[in-house]
Amino acid sequence: MSIQGRNVTLHDMCLRDGMHPKRHQISLDEMRSIGRALDEAGVPLIEVTHGDGLGGRSINYGFPCNSDEEYLKAVVGVVKNAKVSALLLPGIGTVDHLKMARDCGIGTIRVATHCTEADVSEQHIGMGAQMGLDTVGFLMMAHMISPEELLVQAKLMESYGANCIYCTDSAGFMLPADVTARIALLRSELKPGTELGFHGHHNMAMGIANSVAAVEAGANRIDGSVAGLGAGAGNTPLEVFVAVLNRMGAEHGVDLFKIMDVAEDLVVPMMDTPVRIDRDALILGYAGVYSSFLLFAQRAAKKYGISSRDILVEMGKRKTVGGQEDMIEDVALDMARAKG
Amino acid sequence: MSKKIKAAIIGPGNIGTDLLMKARRSEWIEPVWMVGVEPDSPGLARAREMGLKTTSEGVDGLIPTMKADGVQICFDATSAYVHAANSAKVTAQGALMIDLTPAAIGPYCVPPVNLKDHVGKREMNVNMVTCGGQATIPMVYAVSRVQKVAYGEIVATVSSKSVGPGTRKNIDEFTRTTAGAVERVGGAAEGKAIIVINPAEPPLIMRNTIHCLTEEEPDQAAITRSVHEMVAEVQKYVPGYTLKNGPVFDGKRITVWMEVAGLGDFLPRYAGNLDIMTAAALRTAEMFAEEMDAGRLVL
Numbered sequence: 001m002s003i004q005g006r007n008v009t010l011h012d013m014c015l016r017d018g019m020h021p022k023r024h025q026i027s028l029d030e031m032r033s034i035g036r037a038l039d040e041a042g043v044p045l046i047e048v049t050h051g052d053g054l055g056g057r058s059i060n061y062g063f064p065c066n067s068d069e070e071y072l073k074a075v076v077g078v079v080k081n082a083k084v085s086a087l088l089l090p091g092i093g094t095v096d097h098l099k100m101a102r103d104c105g106i107g108t109i110r111v112a113t114h115c116t117e118a119d120v121s122e123q124h125i126g127m128g129a130q131m132g133l134d135t136v137g138f139l140m141m142a143h144m145i146s147p148e149e150l151l152v153q154a155k156l157m158e159s160y161g162a163n164c165i166y167c168t169d170s171a172g173f174m175l176p177a178d179v180t181a182r183i184a185l186l187r188s189e190l191k192p193g194t195e196l197g198f199h200g201h202h203n204m205a206m207g208i209a210n211s212v213a214a215v216e217a218g219a220n221r222i223d224g225s226v227a228g229l230g231a232g233a234g235n236t237p238l239e240v241f242v243a244v245l246n247r248m249g250a251e252h253g254v255d256l257f258k259i260m261d262v263a264e265d266l267v268v269p270m271m272d273t274p275v276r277i278d279r280d281a282l283i284l285g286y287a288g289v290y291s292s293f294l295l296f297a298q299r300a301a302k303k304y305g306i307s308s309r310d311i312l313v314e315m316g317k318r319k320t321v322g323g324q325e326d327m328i329e330d331v332a333l334d335m336a337r338a339k340g
Numbered sequence: 341m342s343k344k345i346k347a348a349i350i351g352p353g354n355i356g357t358d359l360l361m362k363a364r365r366s367e368w369i370e371p372v373w374m375v376g377v378e379p380d381s382p383g384l385a386r387a388r389e390m391g392l393k394t395t396s397e398g399v400d401g402l403i404p405t406m407k408a409d410g411v412q413i414c415f416d417a418t419s420a421y422v423h424a425a426n427s428a429k430v431t432a433q434g435a436l437m438i439d440l441t442p443a444a445i446g447p448y449c450v451p452p453v454n455l456k457d458h459v460g461k462r463e464m465n466v467n468m469v470t471c472g473g474q475a476t477i478p479m480v481y482a483v484s485r486v487q488k489v490a491y492g493e494i495v496a497t498v499s500s501k502s503v504g505p506g507t508r509k510n511i512d513e514f515t516r517t518t519a520g521a522v523e524r525v526g527g528a529a530e531g532k533a534i535i536v537i538n539p540a541e542p543p544l545i546m547r548n549t550i551h552c553l554t555e556e557e558p559d560q561a562a563i564t565r566s567v568h569e570m571v572a573e574v575q576k577y578v579p580g581y582t583l584k585n586g587p588v589f590d591g592k593r594i595t596v597w598m599e600v601a602g603l604g605d606f607l608p609r610y611a612g613n614l615d616i617m618t619a620a621a622l623r624t625a626e627m628f629a630e631e632m633d634a635g636r637l638v639l
Binding site for chain 1 (some may be wrong): 416491493495497500505508509511512514516533534535537538539540547551553570584585586588593595597625
């Protein structure tokens with residue numbers, strides 16, 4: 001299907017999902033310089049927060065070097081055209097965090113739940129919509145349920161006031177046909193005015209292909225991350241996706257050369273280790289495991305002398321969902337004991 | 341031979357019914373009334389079958405004969421919205437109120453940590469915090485009673501099927517209330533609570549991870565001993581309260597991993613999060629009853 005002339009809103013993740021590979025240690029100066037550069041490149045939406053969203057500061061997910069409030073104010077303060085978004089996972093963050101983020105000047109709130117648990121987002125989506133924010137319902141680990149089941153949850157979020165619904169491939173498990181089936185059904189059944197988005201992880205190298213499939217099936221918002229900086233093998237590399245959209249003739253407003261330079265000159269030099277499809281990231285995608293478990297599994301593997309791949313496979317067998325980082329050390333302890 | 345204290349349960353739903361089944365086995369508590377608002381509620385029908393008096397007129401249906409029936413303890417298993425009114429009516433009749441809703445009018449009660457204080461102070465309304473709080477605060481306290489805890493964090497993971505619509509509509513109440521009680525009851529200077537809902541089938545048994553950061557280097561032997569003693573204390577009323585891993589020490593971080601399986605009375609065994617609420621509420625009532633029996637507490 002041609003996407004020639006279609007409008008696609010690109011949403012950069014490197015200052016939020018990118019916090020995972022950075023162990024939430026991105027500095028305020030880095031936030032400002034990257035935020036400014038993304039804005040100058042024409043990226044319309046930039047997400048900023050702890051990797052696990054507002055209130056993610058914890059032993060369980062990691063202590064960031066600055067507060068969400070400081071990060072949000074820093075980036076809001078340097079962008080001229082772009083809007084800043086924040087992520088909120090009910091159960092981790094609360095409406096108090098949402099109010100704080102609104103006061104910092106965000107334009108978009110994205111309320112994320114596991115794909116079967118949309119009904120915990122009612123108060124947060126409701127408040128976001130009431131505040132007049134661009135309010136997005138973000139259904140994570142969407143590979144775990146059928147398109148029909150996903151639709152039921154999407155309709156709940158729509159009914160609470162979300163003006164955009166995301167199909168989120170948190171594990172980087174989906175193949176293009178999986179994306180097509182989900183987005184196409186949401187497009188045909190949700191209100192015509194409700195926008196649709198796709199958030200990919202590159203664990204099976206499907207970030208670009210899945211994002212193209214999403215646009216073809218009716219999504220108009222796509223998440224990517226400059227240089228792919230994100231959990232697991234990273235998100236859909238934004239500069240690559242811009243190049244693909246250019247070739248396909250879609251409209252997005254981002255300057256390809258400028259976004260390439262942001263990737264190469266600012267984001268890659270900031271990486272602690274290359275964000276790539278190593279065997280652990282591949283197993284995340286292959287086994288359908290939440291991408292931000294990667295570094296936790298690698299640390300636990302080192303500490304207890306076991307294989308990080310085995311830990312991740314076991315996390316998959318236990319049907320863990322986003323946020324269960326605490327189970328990684330638990331699994332590692334069980335495995336180390338079994339090993340004797 | 342102890343004289344059982346008569347009790348009323350307000351709210352004939354899953355929680356109220358599970359509580360009823362546990363209370364019927366109690367040496368100290370005799371459930372005599374079940375209070376609901378729906379005439380054809382299955383919970384009221386079950387309570388009638390078990391020989392309880394029932395009303396579908398809410399607390400107003402209980403009050404007129406409450407004193408004559410000797411009811412001295414009420415459990416409220418309804419919702420935060422109606423608890424305040426229920427509590428005012430019940431305590432006006434001189435009965436104690438044990439609050440299983442998130443209303444938290446009275447002080448938080450986590451039995452192995454502070455129940456004795458409440459009994460000593462003759463509190464007329466005590467609140468059972470949250471399921472996550474009941475399951476984790478004893479562990480935070482097990483550390484803080486050894487040495488100062490600068491930060492306590494709990495992660496409660498519960499099965500999707502065990503989380504009711506009330507909790508879902510106001511999940512912030514869970515995180516806020518639990519975090520507050522980690523501080524006020526658990527003894528951490530700063531508290532944080534996280535809840536994760538997992539839809540896996542078969543449903544997972546409640547899991548809790550408790551992290552503490554101590555101010556000074558942790559006394560590993562003393563903390564380990566304290567944790568094991570506390571586990572044994574909670575097991576007295578929740579036999580399925582199990583230490584799965586830990587305590588693990590990593591610098592000033594102490595982590596324990598717990599599993600909470602229920603007794604499977606009315607609620608399924610995996611719903612340890614609900615079981616620990618009803619078990620803790622009954623344990624609370626029993627301790628008040630023991631005090632009454634000994635003549636130390638006169639209502």
